[in-house]
Amino acid sequence: MDSRKIKTWAWVHKWSSLVCTVFMLLLCITGLPLIFHHEIGHLLGTEVEAPKMPANTPRVSLDRVLEVARAQHPDRVVQFVSHPEDDDGLWFVTLTPTPAPTDDFKSVAVDARTGVILAQPKFDEGFMYVMFKLHVDLFAGLPGKLFLGFMGFLLLVAIVSGVVLYSPFMRKLDFGTVRREKRPRLKWLDLHNLLGVVTLVWLFVVGATGMINTWADLVIKYWQYDQLTTLLAPYKNEPVVAVGERGSVQRSYDAAMQHAPGNRLSFIAFPGTAFSSPHHTTFFLRGKEPFTSKLLQPVLVDAKTTEITAAPKLPWYLTALLVSQPLHFGDYGGMPMQILWALLDIATIIVLGSGLYLWLKRGNTVPARAATTAAPATERAPPSASGPQPDPAPAMKVQA
């Protein structure tokens, strides 16, 4: 690699990182508590749990559960109903003013065995909510998501360019060298390179899956357009099925579960919502194996007749989205995995911070850099960077 190429890569690395650094620092910092959101929820007492009852306790009908929830918010419609992942003793019913996607939702937790309201958890306030919104969309909805997705893309560019620059910087150093006894800038440069290269794969995966997650809304819209259009042709021009005209949700649920035995319910999307059609109640089922439990099988049930219309196979792009999610969240290998995720997140913060520091202090190295490959051991500047170029390795950008 000649010095012109190195300069080009250094330019790419500098600008891709500088533009996304502040946002990546924000994502790393807000992501840290999110790794432990379940545990924090337990500590704060905001996590709802169903009281223990024998496993064979009879369950109330889903229709009853909906009735109870609707009575709390008669002016709203039910969008989704779900079980918590590890507890089928309760139902969460999400109610909104209209079926369209919105941040204005109320949640009612109903005991699945007694039909008693256990709580009305507020998911739209408090510390974790602020962390979540800052992490996901900066309180700006879809544009906010897509903006953060673009920052994620810049991060990936910064990682790739950082890898290219690793070799000219480390050519004469052993792996893991941190020159602490020299000026602070060298120490931070070495730390930047070391932590950057060690966390490389993890950061790339978390960055890429985070970027993919920002497209979730669009991907689901595309799925409806791509796959549901044909299924819905017979229902064309019909309005969203009114609540009064709908058949029993319990019967629909039984039909869906019978259609795909051996699965568990993930959530139910009601007619007119983003995950269903105007004419169907859609049941999203997941498998019981570690891997299949991350995938979803939609079963569309006619909301009026409660008969199954279709169970389309999930297209590859939704499968990719679902598989990418645990790789971003780090919540799929037990508590040690969460702790490692947090430590890698902290390492990333150091990489980001040191990159920023190296850029701010960039003027300092110019004189020393004049010496090229013949540089004495005292200051090993990258051999390639000749001339007045300010700084070849300003910041390897990163996020989580």
Next chain:
Amino acid sequence: MTTHHKAPHQSFWRMWGWPIVLGVLTTIGLITALFSDGGVGDMVAWVGLGIPVLVCAWYGWRRSPRTGSR
């Protein structure tokens, strides 16, 4: 980087050997946890991600008496 006195092949492994090993460990860790349900798979994942974390801590924190370069 033609000025290096070592053969290109050798210096490639010298520079990239450890980063590649750590990258492969990370990849194994990330993927095995996807297919595991507690048990051995999770432990493989912990080791796969744990070693890179330890490497960060070891080289990042220790106060090395060496000059750090040869």
